[in-house]
Amino acid sequence: MSQGKDTVQRTIIIAAALSLVCSVIVSVAAVQLRPIQDKNKALDKKKNILMAASLYEEGAQVDEVFKQYVVPKLLNLADGSYVEGQDPNEYDQYKEAKNPSERLVLDPKVDVAGLRMIARYAVVYEVKKEGELDQVVVPIHGKGLWSTLYGFVSVDSDGNTIKGLGYYDHGETPGLGGEVDNPKWKASWNGKKINDNSGQLQIEVIKGQVDLAREDAQYQVDGLSGATITARGVSYMVQFWLGENGFKQYFDRIKKNS
Numbered sequence: 001m002s003q004g005k006d007t008v009q010r011t012i013i014i015a016a017a018l019s020l021v022c023s024v025i026v027s028v029a030a031v032q033l034r035p036i037q038d039k040n041k042a043l044d045k046k047k048n049i050l051m052a053a054s055l056y057e058e059g060a061q062v063d064e065v066f067k068q069y070v071v072p073k074l075l076n077l078a079d080g081s082y083v084e085g086q087d088p089n090e091y092d093q094y095k096e097a098k099n100p101s102e103r104l105v106l107d108p109k110v111d112v113a114g115l116r117m118i119a120r121y122a123v124v125y126e127v128k129k130e131g132e133l134d135q136v137v138v139p140i141h142g143k144g145l146w147s148t149l150y151g152f153v154s155v156d157s158d159g160n161t162i163k164g165l166g167y168y169d170h171g172e173t174p175g176l177g178g179e180v181d182n183p184k185w186k187a188s189w190n191g192k193k194i195n196d197n198s199g200q201l202q203i204e205v206i207k208g209q210v211d212l213a214r215e216d217a218q219y220q221v222d223g224l225s226g227a228t229i230t231a232r233g234v235s236y237m238v239q240f241w242l243g244e245n246g247f248k249q250y251f252d253r254i255k256k257n258s
């Protein structure tokens with residue numbers, strides 16, 4: 001082979017051509033895979049909604065079960081009324097929280113979860129059984145130690161009893177804050193009451209273990225050992241979203257109707 005072919009110019013041209021080919025392959029793959037990724041994301045969200053409502057079983061056809069039991073509704077958080085004429089499936093409350101004409105800037109006095117801004121509307125998922133409202137699954141989000149946690153809480157049609165809680169996205173440490181995904185801890189939310197008889201918000205994640213002999217055990221969930229900051233974040237976000245500035249008006253409305 002002649003040495004004259006190994007010039008700097010040739011090396012640069014080959015490296016540039018190779019990078020161009022690789023970037024075209026990566027771009028084409030990214031564009032072609034996006035619809036599949038979006039579909040899987042939507043399916044995962046549905047699965048998490050079903051899990052919060054205790055309607056998911058391993059291997060179940062998520063789309064089928066969802067269609068059978070769940071009706072998405074768009075809500076105006078200000079009064080808990082339905083927003084008509086807008087498709088709930090097209091509404092992204094996390095995107096709208098950044099849109100100046102669609103967001104609400106929270107008064108720091110009520111912003112216990114440190115959210116600063118939220119969308120005016122939220123999508124809730126009404127679960128019907130034999131035509132009757134059984135429970136509603138509402139979205140929650142808020143800060144932990146390292147990340148914002150995104151999840152769902154399911155509340156009975158009495159508007160006051162939690163039936164399930166779960167997160168589908170967070171970046172907390174596995175084994176510490178990541179214990180929010182522990183099935184036993186998640187199950188411990190089932191049956192907890194949000195407000196006391198006078199309507200005062202009481203639900204909280206405490207530090208340590210709940211003393212089941214105490215009357216207020218009905219409003220309390222065990223803390224996460226070694227992860228007090230994440231647990232406190234969960235407590236604050238649940239209090240915000242299930243309270244006056246979250247879904248309280250809506251819960252009061254379904255309670256009256258049920």
Ligand SMILES: Cc1cc2nc3c(=O)[nH]c(=O)nc-3n(C[C@H](O)[C@H](O)[C@H](O)COP(=O)(O)O)c2cc1C
Nearest residue numbers: 145172173176177178224225226227228229230231
């Ligand atoms: C590497 C590392 C990761 C941690 N991850 C978390 C976490 O995800 N959530 C959390 O609340 N605390 C986490 N902590 C611990 C916090 O820094 C803090 O010590 C803890 O929240 C206090 O909880 P405790 O009072 O239950 O010990 C982590 C600590 C280290 C060193």
